[in-house]
Amino acid sequence: MAPGVVQLDNFSWNRRLARYAKAGQHEKTVEFFQEMLQKGIIPDRFGFVPLLNACASLGALEEGRQAHEQIIQSGCEADVFVGCSLVDMYAKCGSIEDAQRVFNKMPSRDAATWTAMILGHVKCGQGQKALELFRQMQQEGVQPSSFTFVGVVNACVSLVTLEEGRCAHEQIIQSGWDSNVFVGTSLLDMYAKCGSMEDAHRVFNKMSSCDAVTWTAMLSGHVTCGEGQKALELFRQRQLEVVRPDSFTFVAVLNACTSVVAIEEGRSAHEQVIQSGWDSYVKVGNCLVDMYAKCGSMEDTWRVFNNMASHDVVSWNAILGGCAMHGHGKEALKQFEMDV
Template identity: 30%
Template structure:
């Protein structure tokens, strides 16, 4: 039976091995640069054994180094086998192994190696600490990370230029950004790498104001930001939904020549989309010289979240024509577009094509989109069955998605059934109680309402207050629902009171059915609705921006039906475009209409 010819690289190495003078063998390490696989490395290792060079520590270190460059389970197992044969490994070899494990799927092995370093009497250096601390970060080994920090302090290495940013990253990965900030503040002359670490930490911790404050501080120190800096800063800006600030950051990106990076351009698309400027997102995308999968996906998601589902689908078809391979994020955008535009059949088609055509395994977020798709279409029983028959264990978020759909369609009985499933997994989320309580209140089931409110109180569950923000003159102003209910002293509250009179004259009727307190008078219900955070933010925008200026508001929860109705009337009366980003999507209000078509 004929055998396949060896690959060119293997043949090349084999030929080299045949030409070697075994009486005066050269160092086989000169073959390593040509090595492209573990199998070829084994050949070199075999030659090293044959020529007795495997006894030299430098030779074995080079072999191990190759295994740890792009670590896999197989390559690290081979490296470990080589390592175990060395009777007295030095710290360089330990560092090489620790680096490999810290980059692999087995980062805790790096921590175990650090223990061996100490027990063998060797002194760990800055390379040891950086690898092992990274391993703690990726494995969320917080206690071990703190212990490493203590050892670094003891050895006087805690302010090392390599160790310090790694410590900051470890603390932020382990959800202690305040400890990370303490490390940063102790540094007298922080470099851009340190700034990147702490800015990234604040961004990942959803604390964008601190991240942006540090970015300004970095500039005052005349430090040049990098692409890493700008990626985090753009993400922070997107979290705030602050468009003017985002445009200023875009100018910084251009100034420092960082717009050449595809990742930065993709982050700009994401930022503009989340700040409500779809036009700017499109402009960035169209000006990109090279568009990779994340860039296409970002644009698809931008269209989807702005309620332009058909354009999101058209963008996907363009992506296919450009022969760019979609990934799981691409399909999230597609499924989101379908669910928010009532495109049930299209949604099923794309969901099926993930695994059938593109061999992409659906994740929990994809399943969530399908539940949302079915729920919005009123197919609640199908959605329940879909969750029940999933090949993976459902998360509370999946059931919460269905609970919201039950609320939208007024299905109390299924809602009660769903919340039992949620409580089996997590009974600490205030929104679950509120959704079902409000649903029961709408149909007059006040006993159930009282029971749920008592249950919340007994379990110590707190409702998340509605909060809306608006950026005016580069300052982000926040308003909470209920602000000013008992006060009419400020110009904002007076303006809001006058605004309500104008709205009523234009046909607006407060939907007091959305205030679920049986004992409350109708007038008091109206006042409660009046001081919802969305209305406060919009009123502030009307007062503090020139006529014709677009008002952009970001809300932390789903926009309520009454505020949605009020925003439509305001856009018509004052000839203003209002762009409201809630927790699920964007609403573009213009001339008395909303881009969602009242389907949200």
Template identity: 40%
Template structure:
């Protein structure tokens, strides 16, 4: 309607009437970029193309249709762009993820003598954060102080994001502490900063302070802090947050509920995870996948598969996460036919092009004893990261193909993939299964000497088991004495098994006493 009225205007119409009609058309909104261009053309037609107010409205509309090239054309046609036009360009470029262009526009703005204001700084600082452009961010911070905007909560929060994203958490905390009236966004920014650098305890502690201040957290902050509890295995804090979720009426939020399920699952409380899962009114595929993976990773494969079948009844197609959970459950149960059926619910190309999915399928076949199928999937994988190589090496080793596992390790080295701790666990377990002491020593020694990897207690346990099974009881005992950490019941138990196998009653008695003392000290049951 408004467009028709613009078309009916003539050059004889008063400038005021033209302005009113064009403004009315703009305020009614645009349906397409073609619509925007018609209005822009009308501005030229009636000599209003240098009107900064109207140009600003057209600029904003152009960004809504992701037409950054056209917005640049509009901007550069302005003879005397004011700070509002500059701000609209910077804001629009940031909103369309053109972060480098946004910083370049900011530099041009300063070069041409314009001073940024409280609308400029948050967006250009966001661009710096995404680009990790710390030097420019520092200069902008100095200008913020110079222009007296250093108490603006939105600008300070943007600075906080900049410092945390660039890895300067102590500076970020100083900025945070200096914010006079912190809002939820400021708190969430600081909490996220801690989580991003794996300082999970500080994130949880800060969330507690947020609640103590009487602020109401939003769903994003709750999801983030629940992920911190999951990483820490902090069930107590997670349960407290669960009560806060109920208090603030966030229980029905699917993102919060899914994060709650994930937290309980990773903390090992599957009963509460299921309670949270059942309380979600409308479950999406992520919620189902989280619960399925939770069952699988907590040693409940039957429950994982039952839930997967229930998800199938809901007509939901599996995603990569639910598929990984199902394949893991099948591997644990040795249900190769079921795993094979489940894998066919997704295109084989998804497995071959996704290392996570491919690894799960290789692992399932290998643990079910179908090494031929596992090997075929490995060969066809389009992208092999270290986890994929590890799955194949461990699969070969656990199925008795230890020499081929060694050969595959050699190919892995030649391909430029650096082994990790899990690589050597597979190799050492293979050596233990067939009693290859010299190879086991060689791989164990090369961890630190060649690859700068520090052996864990699990690696020491494998070596003790290997030596003890081979009758090298004194060597195994000496290795335990030389360990940089205290040996646990499993390590001593490996030596005890060797003592019994080779009938060394004196050392066996010593081991039994050590295990008994450890059980008493740590109150754990050793089988």
């Protein structure tokens, strides 16, 4: 070893691995793991957990499997925290079969492990399996957390099953999680997507605090249910609250304006989009193009379109559709050919 070079011990290697992960440097975390292996250093349980979390964030399935091999060799697979992180990693990387295999081998499973499996099944489009796991979890006497209930409610959304959703809602109240903003938002989103805005409003009105996500879920619910005017009324009410709208809020509001052909409301929302700095966001720009076109103002449509920093397929579909609607199809095609 060269003079002045400090040789890291295993503890220092693991601490550095965890530090990269904590800082959100997921790629660096995985790279550092590879460097550790090259030097013959295997992480301990405190290093494996952040490493697996980094793989989950990156969707790095192969690196996660490589970490799993080292976990087995080091004898850490039975550790509940490592096992939970493995389940979560496989689920988030889309390999629910691997997640299930790890889950089945675990000698003990806490609420976080069950929740990881439930969320994994929801992500993979297996809502019914997620609900079955939730019932099994309760049978084994494991108390659900707020995240568990969010996963269960999302499973109901994926299945569009209102009765299962109401059953989950009752259990949420009994467990005392109905005041949690994340659970409450998931509930009202579930009711809205299942077509029961009355239930969504009941949840919304009982919530002690609402964030932009909550407001957006309500606005989107009204739009989905064909109640664009109610969405706009709710947005005006939101402006009296100390809640800063985000890009998704504006997308919902602009969709509401489009659905009821409310161009003046749309222009007012457009001003707020500019003031809030969301006018450079492509999805918001697309909604503005679509809104102006369907409200009959091609001048505003072209102005927004030309001011957009970039265009995607949705942008071109919106401008082409608007021009075709107003008899300017050739003009739009000419512009498309020039840009492409």
